[in-house]
Amino acid sequence: MHPAYSVIFFTTASGAGYGLLVWLAMASALGGFPPDWALGFIGLGLALALITAGLLSSTAHLGRPERAWRAFSQWRSSWLSREGVLAVATYIPAAILGISWVFYETTQGAVVFASVLVSVLALATVYATGMIYASLPTIRAWNQPLTVPVYMTLAMATGGVLFVFVLSLFTQLPTWAIVLPLAAVIAAYVTKRFYWQAVDESPRPLRPENATGLGHLGKVRHLEPPHAQANFVMREMGFKVARKHADKLRRLSAYLMFLVPTVCLLLLLMVSSYTAPLFALVAVIAMGGGVVIERWLFFAEAEHVSMLFYGAAAA
């Protein structure tokens, strides 16, 4: 599948933003730190900026972005529509939490309802994003039980690392604020490894013989393409990264997304609060680079059954 950079940026940035939102909301509701208004402003501001930038970027992928408002109407049947509705709905409790935290320095009491609601809606939005891909029967690599868990654990991991960075700017990091995000990073790594294994081992039973229904006559070979140049279907669904490149990129993304942040987070248990932001920032940058590569691979390694008509060997 052709990796559209606007979609890659959208899912990674807004995933991290929603994750950060959950960390901030739940940690503040549980009294994890004093409700410093600047922490709220920077933290929630960063989360909402990432979410908004991601959502705007996703409209860049559209042919007619001026009609994007229509995408809220089909939530009864379409995961893409549901994602849009949930994404917008999340802003409301986020705004309530933001006002309470920044203007009233209050994160306990009644505002906890908003914190819980924003966490639920943020996770629901990431769930819907994953389901857009997981619900397509045409793409075997996406139509997997672990696709949605990968989206959700990566949102919590990327958001968690951002949370550590933001918190480190304001206060000495309590142990839980290092260990819990570390657990999220490890959980995301384990999920992603199992996902890659499932995709590599999943059978590809369809052949050109199935696509054309001519298998009873013998082997089917694509002799004459319908057109001399590639068309939209070939460009969108036919993009495939070579196996050897994919293996290297998987390793690189795993180092950046999991190894580097894990090392940084472990080091944060030992370093002073003056240098902590630096280590956290390294983790953020590495994680960001790693998740962009991971998302690119998510598209580039995916095969679409329609390519069976265009000479693909199996799907």
Add this chain to the structure above:
Amino acid sequence: MTSLPQTTEKKLGLVIDLDICVGCQACVTSCKEWNTGGYSAPLSDIDPYGADPHGSWLNRVHGYEVGEGETGRTVHFPRSCLHCETPACVTVCPTGASYKRAEDGIVLVNPDMCIGCKLCSWACPYGAREYDENHGVMKKCTLCVDRIYNTHLAAEDRVPACVRACPTGARHFGDIGDPDSAVSKLVAERGGYDLMPEMGYKPVNKYLPPRARRDSTTSTFQPAVEAPDHSGGGDLASSFFAWADKMLSR
């Protein structure tokens, strides 16, 4: 509305005869022409005389080599929207632009509502939907909904453009949901099949498989009249007539 209708009154679709199709591309061209001159923005034709001509087409004809060696044969394979009964391309659409008509089962894209997100093309296993770069919306076979009910056209023209254009009669149009229709009888008689039924989309269009090969190895030809016997008879007249017959048969 992108929830699917529970049932449709008719199941209009095409029956493609893979035994007869010669790959002439007349259906491809007539479809392109009809959908360029008709109701909506023209199908895009970008850089047509340059290095990378491309654009959106609703019907495409592939050529496959089926079998190997002596038993190999070329099968020309037209591919366009199969107007499935339970298509995911309709349910994934976030705006409701993609819909299936309850009255005849035709799956359409409303070009005034489509935002061009391309998700429907990802959902289609048959590669039937293409994004039109110039128009910014998704395009697909309309089953010539603007022809089949169009009383401004002569009655024989109220079929899809591709069906009308096919010079060999390889394309048929009708109600595949009606067991007494001509197309349904054709499908039953020739063993028409669905493409990739395992995907679960329940395509309505049917493909008729190529017939069994006919060549010298399978020929059951019997001459209608016995060849004349030139071997016997010393009779001069019969020898003369045998000679005359031989000369005249050359």
